[in-house]
Amino acid sequence: MRRMALAVFLTAACLGAPVAHAQQIPTNPADVAQPGGSIPGAPKLALVKLADGFRDPVGVTAFNDGSGRIAVVERVGRVRIVTKDGKVLPDPFLDLTNFNPLGSDVQTGFVEQGLWSIAFHPKFKQNGYVFVHYASLPFNGASIIARFTVDPQSPDRITKEQLLKSVKVLMNIPQPYYNHYGGMIAFGPDGKLYIGKGDGGWEGDPLDAGQRLDVLWGKLLRIDVDTPDDRPYAVPSDNPFAKADQAQLMSLFGITEQGFTKNKIGSRPEIWAYGLRNPYMFHFDQKSGDLFIADVGQNHWEEINYQPASSHGGENYGWKFNQGSYCHPANSADQKCPIVGVLPAAEYPHETAFEDGTKRNDGGCSAQGLGVANYGGLTKTYLVGDWCSGRLFGVAWVGNKWQLHQFLQTQLQFTAGNVDADGYVLAVNCYCFYTADKGPTANPVGALWRVVPADSVPAGAEVAKAKTN
Amino acid sequence: MRPGLVRRAALVVAALVLPIGICVKAEDLLSDFKDPFDGSPLKFSPQPGETETPAVKKFKTTGVNDYRGNADAIAAGKALYQENCAACHGEDGKGRIGPTLVGNELRYEQAKSDPGMFSIVYAGASGAMQSFARRGMHQDDMLKIIAYVRTLDK
Numbered sequence: 097m098r099r100m101a102l103a104v105f106l107t108a109a110c111l112g113a114p115v116a117h118a119q120q121i122p123t124n125p126a127d128v129a130q131p132g133g134s135i136p137g138a139p140k141l142a143l144v145k146l147a148d149g150f151r152d153p154v155g156v157t158a159f160n161d162g163s164g165r166i167a168v169v170e171r172v173g174r175v176r177i178v179t180k181d182g183k184v185l186p187d188p189f190l191d192l193t194n195f196n197p198l199g200s201d202v203q204t205g206f207v208e209q210g211l212w213s214i215a216f217h218p219k220f221k222q223n224g225y226v227f228v229h230y231a232s233l234p235f236n237g238a239s240i241i242a243r244f245t246v247d248p249q250s251p252d253r254i255t256k257e258q259l260l261k262s263v264k265v266l267m268n269i270p271q272p273y274y275n276h277y278g279g280m281i282a283f284g285p286d287g288k289l290y291i292g293k294g295d296g297g298w299e300g301d302p303l304d305a306g307q308r309l310d311v312l313w314g315k316l317l318r319i320d321v322d323t324p325d326d327r328p329y330a331v332p333s334d335n336p337f338a339k340a341d342q343a344q345l346m347s348l349f350g351i352t353e354q355g356f357t358k359n360k361i362g363s364r365p366e367i368w369a370y371g372l373r374n375p376y377m378f379h380f381d382q383k384s385g386d387l388f389i390a391d392v393g394q395n396h397w398e399e400i401n402y403q404p405a406s407s408h409g410g411e412n413y414g415w416k417f418n419q420g421s422y423c424h425p426a427n428s429a430d431q432k433c434p435i436v437g438v439l440p441a442a443e444y445p446h447e448t449a450f451e452d453g454t455k456r457n458d459g460g461c462s463a464q465g466l467g468v469a470n471y472g473g474l475t476k477t478y479l480v481g482d483w484c485s486g487r488l489f490g491v492a493w494v495g496n497k498w499q500l501h502q503f504l505q506t507q508l509q510f511t512a513g514n515v516d517a518d519g520y521v522l523a524v525n526c527y528c529f530y531t532a533d534k535g536p537t538a539n540p541v542g543a544l545w546r547v548v549p550a551d552s553v554p555a556g557a558e559v560a561k562a563k564t565n
Numbered sequence: 566m567r568p569g570l571v572r573r574a575a576l577v578v579a580a581l582v583l584p585i586g587i588c589v590k591a592e593d594l595l596s597d598f599k600d601p602f603d604g605s606p607l608k609f610s611p612q613p614g615e616t617e618t619p620a621v622k623k624f625k626t627t628g629v630n631d632y633r634g635n636a637d638a639i640a641a642g643k644a645l646y647q648e649n650c651a652a653c654h655g656e657d658g659k660g661r662i663g664p665t666l667v668g669n670e671l672r673y674e675q676a677k678s679d680p681g682m683f684s685i686v687y688a689g690a691s692g693a694m695q696s697f698a699r700r701g702m703h704q705d706d707m708l709k710i711i712a713y714v715r716t717l718d719k
Contacts (some may be wrong), residue, residue, distance in 0.1 A: 457664070461692075484693040506692075527699065
């Protein structure tokens with residue numbers, strides 16, 4: 097009965113009034129925004145510290161249940177609660193490190209491994225369902241997506257007993273290498289769970305995972321979690337490849353060539369979009385339902401993809417044929433190669449923008465999407481923090497083209513973000529890196545920040561050191 | 566040519582022929598003990614269990630890195646560099662994820678002097694170039710790393 101009610105609700109959500117989209121997906125590399133752009137009227141922004149002391153914080157999600165609580169994900173396998181007044185509760189909300197008597201359930205040996213993300217069911221307030229995505233130690237680093245149920249008698253803590261009693265494992269995705277997991281999971285405005293899944297790692301996508309439709313790596317996945325408990329999940333019937341692999345009679349004649357392309361034998365129906373390298377963070381605009389994906393690039397270019405709410409999925413974002421609007425390998429700026437699939441809305445370079453050694457000082461090395469801002473004079477502006485340069489960028493459609501606007505540069509190593517219950521963008525930073533990694537509980541602690549207009553910083557608040565040039 | 570010698574036009578000629586301790590006034594070097602992010606002066610505190618070596622003490626007061634040209638210190642600096650720095654700046658110091666540490670086009674002008682580079686390693690700059698003091702590295706090791714980095718600048 098609950099399921100039926102939810103289905104009706106979700107159907108209604110899906111059929112909601114279409115939203116007008118002025119934004120266009122670039123069809124020409126020259127239309128892809130790069131650093132140096134500007135958003136007219138953009139406010140000065142500041143990062144206000146909400147709480148501190150987190151061990152390798154790599155994810156953050158607001159509870160959105162009216163409590164004002166914020167969940168900060170610690171890579172080691174814990175989720176900490178920050179209360180509405182900024183207090184960090186001493187006991188973790190969720191702890192994956194000690195329910196298994198043989199040790200932690202989370203693989204953290206490499207800095208890209210760990211617990212990455214927590215998502216609250218759209219009806220969390222009624223059903224208490226929370227979902228997590230992490231690298232499993234018992235399953236040799238495989239991606240586990242699991243659901244737990246909060247006991248209403250213990251709203252701030254899922255005890256070990258409750259965790260074991262309520263766990264439902266939805267997915268176990270083997271991982272070939274120890275990097276490029278992706279990480280974020282989030283419910284879309286359609287009530288479906290979206291999963292950012294990296295290409296499985298190494299470099300250069302040796303398995304061609306991005307372009308292959310028969311693997312879950314290198315994708316944005318979309319699943320329906322509202323299934324009976326004995327069924328891990330369902331494939332939404334409107335997924336782009338939901339029926340592409342179904343058994344059928346063969347017809348050779350009377351079919352158009354376009355018709356033949358619909359046969360994607362062996363394709364995985366969970367796929368929503370492909371050609372991604374490492375979509376660690378992606379966010380829906382809560383107002384329009386539009387989607388932004390921050391796809392972490394390889395050696396030279398970071399890309400931010402835009403997908404309107406009207407999308408039916410199936411976009412190919414080009415990896416490993418392209419990095420941003422450039423080639424892979426990216427030898428030089430004037431190198432020619434086909435653009436495969438869909439161009440990003442924006443892109444920014446690394447220190448070394450091409451294999452020819454071109455140096456740039458206006459980008460970073462790893463795009464961490466933080467959330468879509470609709471405040472302080474900003475409209476549908478995707479905030480992106482960079483892990484290497486500490487820059488805070490905004491991606492927005494201005495007039496007739498995309499702009500990549502640098503708000504400021506901080507000293508922070510951004511890892512993740514999300515939008516809080518009031519619509520403000522949150523960010524977390526860590527001191528975790530490939531080198532000098534002391535492990536998920538021994539690295540210097542990171543903090544939780546809220547991005548606000550600089551003229552709205554509360555009196556006495558601690559603000560991240562920043563410069564605007 | 567050592568890059569630390571070329572940053573002040575008035576001293577360029579002298580820099581071509583004279584060692585750093587002679588041609589650059591100590592107060593000039595000491596002015597590079599600053600935060601690369603905003604130029605504010607830096608204070609350097611030893612960590613628990615860290616003792617200030619004679620080389621560090623001298624460096625703080627004169628800006629002169631005694632490990633330059635010291636084969637043992639450079640060898641130790643090389644090992645530390647490969648463990649902590651090479652992933653971003655490259656084995657050759659010419660930059661990969663992070664900026665180049667050699668040549669004249671440095672991200673931070675202050676990195677051309679040893680106190681300036683020391684300040685960046687100690688206090689961090691932006692994003693992934695975090696404070697190595699916060700990560701637990703001792704100042705004596707920072708001096709050794711810098712001594713090695715200068716050997717890459719050929």
